[in-house]
Amino acid sequence: MIEYGVGEELVGYVTKGVSSLALFLDLFAIAYSGKIEYLDELKKAVDLNEEMIDQATSFYSATL
Numbered sequence: 001m002i003e004y005g006v007g008e009e010l011v012g013y014v015t016k017g018v019s020s021l022a023l024f025l026d027l028f029a030i031a032y033s034g035k036i037e038y039l040d041e042l043k044k045a046v047d048l049n050e051e052m053i054d055q056a057t058s059f060y061s062a063t064l
Contacts, residue, residue: 019049
């Protein structure tokens, strides 16, 4: 078993854990392959995901 630092989720879904695992595996693959240039692309994906969360939260709040 590999501990990648996300902790234990105590709710009925594991979105944080799955997202964190995917990011961990991406970072592991980049480090293992030595393709450090892919870090910029991964950073863009993380930023876009944060933007999507913000927009979804705003949309949800507006429709209530």
